[in-house]
Amino acid sequence: xxxxxxxxxxxxxxxxxxxxxxxxxxxxxxxxxxxxxxxxxxxxxxxxxxxxxxxxxxxxxxxxxxxxxxxxxxxxxxxxxxxxxxxxxxxxxxxxxxxxxxxxxxxxxxxxxxxxxxxxxxxxxxxxxxxxxxxxxxxxxxxxxxxxxxxxxxxxxxxxxxxxxxxxxxxxxxxxxxxxxxxxxxxxxxxxxxxxxxxxxxxxxxxxxxxxxxxxxxxxxxxxxxxxxxxxxxxxxxxxxxxxxxxxxxxxxxxxxxxxxxxxxxxxxxxxxx
Amino acid sequence: xxxxxxxxxxxxxxxxxxxxxxxxxxxxxxxxxxxxxxxxxxxxxxxxxxxxxxxxxxxxxxxxxxxxxxxxxxxxxxxxxxxxxxxxxxxxxxxxxxxxxxxxxxxxxxxxxxxxxxxxxxxxxxxxxxxxxxxxxxxxxxxxxxxxxxxxxxxxxxxxxxxxxxxxxxxxxxxxxxxxxxxxxxxxxxxxxxxxxxxxxxxxxxxxxxxxxxxxxxxxxxxxxxxxxxxxxxxxxxxxxxxxxxxxxx
Numbered sequence: 001x002x003x004x005x006x007x008x009x010x011x012x013x014x015x016x017x018x019x020x021x022x023x024x025x026x027x028x029x030x031x032x033x034x035x036x037x038x039x040x041x042x043x044x045x046x047x048x049x050x051x052x053x054x055x056x057x058x059x060x061x062x063x064x065x066x067x068x069x070x071x072x073x074x075x076x077x078x079x080x081x082x083x084x085x086x087x088x089x090x091x092x093x094x095x096x097x098x099x100x101x102x103x104x105x106x107x108x109x110x111x112x113x114x115x116x117x118x119x120x121x122x123x124x125x126x127x128x129x130x131x132x133x134x135x136x137x138x139x140x141x142x143x144x145x146x147x148x149x150x151x152x153x154x155x156x157x158x159x160x161x162x163x164x165x166x167x168x169x170x171x172x173x174x175x176x177x178x179x180x181x182x183x184x185x186x187x188x189x190x191x192x193x194x195x196x197x198x199x200x201x202x203x204x205x206x207x208x209x210x211x212x213x214x215x216x217x218x219x220x221x222x223x224x225x226x227x228x229x230x231x232x233x234x235x236x237x238x239x240x241x242x243x244x245x246x247x248x249x250x251x252x253x254x255x256x257x258x259x260x261x262x263x264x265x266x267x268x269x270x271x272x273x274x
Numbered sequence: 275x276x277x278x279x280x281x282x283x284x285x286x287x288x289x290x291x292x293x294x295x296x297x298x299x300x301x302x303x304x305x306x307x308x309x310x311x312x313x314x315x316x317x318x319x320x321x322x323x324x325x326x327x328x329x330x331x332x333x334x335x336x337x338x339x340x341x342x343x344x345x346x347x348x349x350x351x352x353x354x355x356x357x358x359x360x361x362x363x364x365x366x367x368x369x370x371x372x373x374x375x376x377x378x379x380x381x382x383x384x385x386x387x388x389x390x391x392x393x394x395x396x397x398x399x400x401x402x403x404x405x406x407x408x409x410x411x412x413x414x415x416x417x418x419x420x421x422x423x424x425x426x427x428x429x430x431x432x433x434x435x436x437x438x439x440x441x442x443x444x445x446x447x448x449x450x451x452x453x454x455x456x457x458x459x460x461x462x463x464x465x466x467x468x469x470x471x472x473x474x475x476x477x478x479x480x481x482x483x484x485x486x487x488x489x490x491x492x493x494x495x496x497x498x499x500x501x502x503x504x505x506x507x508x509x510x511x512x513x514x515x516x517x518x519x520x521x522x523x524x
Contacts, residue, residue, distance in 0.1 A: 086428070099423055
């Protein structure tokens with residue numbers, strides 16, 4: 001088991017995820033819409049990076065680029081030094097919509113990636129793996145329920161299990177807690193934290209919630225308004241095993257304040273030089 | 275008990291009301307036969323009912339099977355390609371709008387003498403539209419995230435179709451099949467009655483008409499209703515087996 005999750009950035013064998021001068025433009029009916037402009041940043045191996053920015057600044061485009069679902073117009077995306085040219089089995093994804101398959105039970109949903117990704121696990125191994133994850137997120141006993149029988153928070157927990165069941169190297173989280181109520185969301189943060197302790201994975205989280213970014217990530221990247229580039233980077237200075245209490249420390253308050261300020265700049269509401 | 279008792283009681287009450295209505299108004303047979311006239315008529319011609327009922331049944335089922343195959347293929351083509359959807363939709367709507375009774379003589383002329391083919395063809399033509407439309411809508415409204423969770427893992431298009439699109443479309447498909455099964459049945463009888471060729475319940479109905487045997491005509495209607503119910507519930511049963519998950523919290 002990997003306990004050392006917060007190795008200093010960029011020390012072991014280069015970054016796990018790296019974007020180099022990525023520029024992307026969508027062709028829409030009302031003309032070209034540039035979303036990313038010369039965007040560069042890197043995520044260290046096993047690190048947790050949160051990406052925040054104003055609405056519609058291209059954060060979801062970023063996840064699709066890292067997942068290999070989209071190719072950038074210019075620039076490159078690297079996963080562990082290899083240029084991303086298409087989807088790969090070493091990536092896991094979770095979205096705001098948990099997209100569980102209604103015709104499968106919870107455990108059958110979690111097992112799904114193992115049916116796609118090449119592996120030599122037997123059927124019972126797969127089930128055991130899914131069961132282990134479901135227990136970890138507090139869904140033991142719900143394995144044979146249908147998604148429609150679960151609450152929103154529980155569905156999202158199952159969705160997280162599905163995203164990491166095949167032991168991906170990179171976990172892409174596109175606002176997975178965005179549609180949950182505030183308290184459920186805090187529960188899920190702690191579950192995410194617990195999952196990370198057990199799983200050897202590099203995480204990139206897209207979010208609108210600054211507290212979430214500070215609680216979960218080691219580094220917060222603030223994107224500018226569209227077309228997005230990296231406007232600001234914050235290394236979160238909080239203990240490795242954070243509690244919700246830590247969010248109320250003076251240090252956390254200061255970081256949140258700074259991030260809030262950066263968002264306002266990105267939204268174009270305040271001048272960067274003020 | 276409750277699930278069987280209530281429908282049976284409803285049918286019995288309906289028959290009693292019918293019997294009473296005919297008796298109360300003193301209607302003769304040629305105006306409206308009563309259930310007590312129909313029973314004997316059905317018994318008298320029981321072997322013909324079995325034989326012609328089978329003709330009607332198997333031709334309907336074959337026509338419906340064709341509908342499922344062609345309708346699903348068309349639905350897939352239209353569901354996956356916007357170009358094909360734009361191209362085919364108006365054609366299909368126009369084709370569907372033509373009353374099939376007018377097509378019956380045309381088909382009968384084209385395939386003159388091939389009665390089974392004719393009948394199956396009409397059953398098919400009248401019933402494939404709902405299936406094609408429901409499959410195409412089911413596929414084209416698939417949320418992109420559903421595709422992405424598998425695509426991000428490098429799954430092929432076929433795998434995505436088999437694991438996600440196909441099962442997700444099943445409830446819509448069965449909804450359409452319930453409509454189509456009744457339509458196919460209507461199609462079969464349309465051919466049998468409009469272009470009589472000595473086969474099927476439609477033919478029995480026609481001979482009842484020619485011989486002024488009104489109880490027989492009504493008996494055919496009852497037999498048709500019974501066959502329609504049978505086919506409908508076969509579809510319902512298949513739906514329970516293959517898409518039972520879509521029924522919520524009962």
